[in-house]
Amino acid sequence: MGIGKANRLARIFRPSTGRAVMLALDHGMALGPITGLEKPAGVISLLAPYADSLMATKGVFNHCYTPDGRAGIVLRASGATTIVGPDLTAETLTATIDEALMLSADAMATSIFVGTDNERDSIENLAALAGDCAPYGMPILAVTAVGKDREKQFDAKYLGLACRVAAEHGADMVKTYFTPESFEHVTGCCPVPIIIAGGPKMGTEEDVFRVARAALDQGAMGIDMGRNVWQNPNPVGMMKALAAIVHEGASVADAVAILNEVR
Numbered sequence: 001m002g003i004g005k006a007n008r009l010a011r012i013f014r015p016s017t018g019r020a021v022m023l024a025l026d027h028g029m030a031l032g033p034i035t036g037l038e039k040p041a042g043v044i045s046l047l048a049p050y051a052d053s054l055m056a057t058k059g060v061f062n063h064c065y066t067p068d069g070r071a072g073i074v075l076r077a078s079g080a081t082t083i084v085g086p087d088l089t090a091e092t093l094t095a096t097i098d099e100a101l102m103l104s105a106d107a108m109a110t111s112i113f114v115g116t117d118n119e120r121d122s123i124e125n126l127a128a129l130a131g132d133c134a135p136y137g138m139p140i141l142a143v144t145a146v147g148k149d150r151e152k153q154f155d156a157k158y159l160g161l162a163c164r165v166a167a168e169h170g171a172d173m174v175k176t177y178f179t180p181e182s183f184e185h186v187t188g189c190c191p192v193p194i195i196i197a198g199g200p201k202m203g204t205e206e207d208v209f210r211v212a213r214a215a216l217d218q219g220a221m222g223i224d225m226g227r228n229v230w231q232n233p234n235p236v237g238m239m240k241a242l243a244a245i246v247h248e249g250a251s252v253a254d255a256v257a258i259l260n261e262v263r
């Protein structure tokens, strides 16, 4: 691996632990002003100090982010569909390598929708982006997105297939959902690091910590959560607790204690 790509990845996977706390803030591209992320600038200034990297669109980085040279930048590079449109999975590429370089991005992210009518187009997007990024040492994060089909989110066989397909088409890291059933198979059969999304807000904070702990214990290399952080009334507590799970090996009970210290 070249120095440029290695250096960028070191701003995503903290060198001291090899693990990643990425804060997902890209939801507005399809969902508009979703609850908790109505004002991205405030969310970023509050939570960025606790994240290794931030994942957002060019619009959010250009208008809602104050550069401080600290957190890594993961530029969402696919979209152009919305939750009210005919098909959320019909994405196209929405950012270029030049835009990523202008932003000093550390990675570009694109979704693949395996098993949908747009499977081929979305995987082509990934492969094309990987081709564009390779000469510059720009890492690619593939997001194994499920569109509106939430059932797939818990299917280890589906997630294992989608993650492997992502790596085979040029992803340097893959974001997927955690499933309690056979997640080791998902991580074990994917040759690049896996980080997990949180998905819709869970019932309790403990549920979120349990998912993060279990995913890491089964081979995940980090988290890329959004709603379960910034839709929580104590988002700073959530970030601190999740960072302790990821980087310090904290247990679920430890994480609850950290959350409660911040309240």
Ligand code: 5RP
Residues within 6 Å of the ligand: 024, 025, 026, 027, 055, 111, 143, 145, 197, 198, 199, 200, 224, 225, 226, 227, 228
């Ligand atoms: C959707 C995404 C989101 O960033 C991802 O779902 C993570 O956020 P959350 O934890 O809210 O699910 O990439 O395609």
